[in-house]
Amino acid sequence: MILAMENLDLVLAMTGASGAPYGVRLLEVLLRAGRTVHLVVSPAAAEVIFLELDRRVRLEHFQLSDLLGDKALQAAPGQAIYHDYRNFMAGIASGSFLTGGMVICPCSMGTAAAVAHGVSENLIHRAADVHLKERRKLILVPRETPLSLVHLRNLTLCTEAGATILPATPAFYTKPKTLDDAIDFVVGRICDQLGVEHDLSWRWGK
Numbered sequence: 639m640i641l642a643m644e645n646l647d648l649v650l651a652m653t654g655a656s657g658a659p660y661g662v663r664l665l666e667v668l669l670r671a672g673r674t675v676h677l678v679v680s681p682a683a684a685e686v687i688f689l690e691l692d693r694r695v696r697l698e699h700f701q702l703s704d705l706l707g708d709k710a711l712q713a714a715p716g717q718a719i720y721h722d723y724r725n726f727m728a729g730i731a732s733g734s735f736l737t738g739g740m741v742i743c744p745c746s747m748g749t750a751a752a753v754a755h756g757v758s759e760n761l762i763h764r765a766a767d768v769h770l771k772e773r774r775k776l777i778l779v780p781r782e783t784p785l786s787l788v789h790l791r792n793l794t795l796c797t798e799a800g801a802t803i804l805p806a807t808p809a810f811y812t813k814p815k816t817l818d819d820a821i822d823f824v825v826g827r828i829c830d831q832l833g834v835e836h837d838l839s840w841r842w843g844k
Contacts, residue, residue: 646738647674647719648832649730649769651762654682657744657781657806658690659817664743664825666706669714671834676719676730676737678762679705682746697722723760730765739775739832740765744806747782747789754795770799777831779824781806802831812840 648668652661661683668675679687684695687705695704700720721728729735742749742762749762753776758764769776778801782789793803804827808820819839826838 646736647676648738649676649678649740649765651678651680651740651742651749651765652683652687653680653742653744653746653749653762654686655744655746655749655781656686656690657779658683658687659821660779660781660806660824661743662687662691662693662705663818663821664741664828665718666714667825667829667836667838668832668834669706669716669718671829671836672715673834674717674719676721676728678721678723678730678765680723680749680760680762683744686744721761723762725761726764728761728765731761731768733768733772735768737769737774739777740769741777741779741828741832742766743777743779743828744781745778747780747792750778750780750789750796751792753778753801754792754799766801770801773800775831776801777804777828778802779804779806779828804828804831809839811842 650665684697687693687695702718752763753766756767758767797803806824808823812823814820822838826836829836
């Protein structure tokens, strides 16, 4: 039996690069779209979330409301399933667990290096490795500048292995009026890659 992509769970990992608002907004949009999202947050990501959003995420006692807030949760018909970053017994650590794709947003250069070289030191690395070996959609959203030759080579290796590199680069033809508009453009492009319908930003030619 072939399952439709829209019926499959998605995986979202947040790592320790600047750009936490992109990952949090993406989670909110996916849940509002009614999707089931398997969420993994690295310790460095939790620190960046606090720095950039002033939200304290407790990895040992995770509460989705700490990340999204109660108001956002009430408007989200989807389901978030949290996995500790050290838990290799989670379903997403195995290729037998079907998913509709995985996003690492934001993706640190250290995480990109681990993915590029198949180093599975935590659940995020392992789940990414699974998506590559199973030829499933894997989207890396780096937010780093400038990029060194090491970064570029690692991102090239990820691309050659089948990943999509989607830099957190807002557009200006949409004439964003707020920072939220700029964030929504990037989140919308991620949703396009996942096949998740949205109306987050104006499309070229429309």
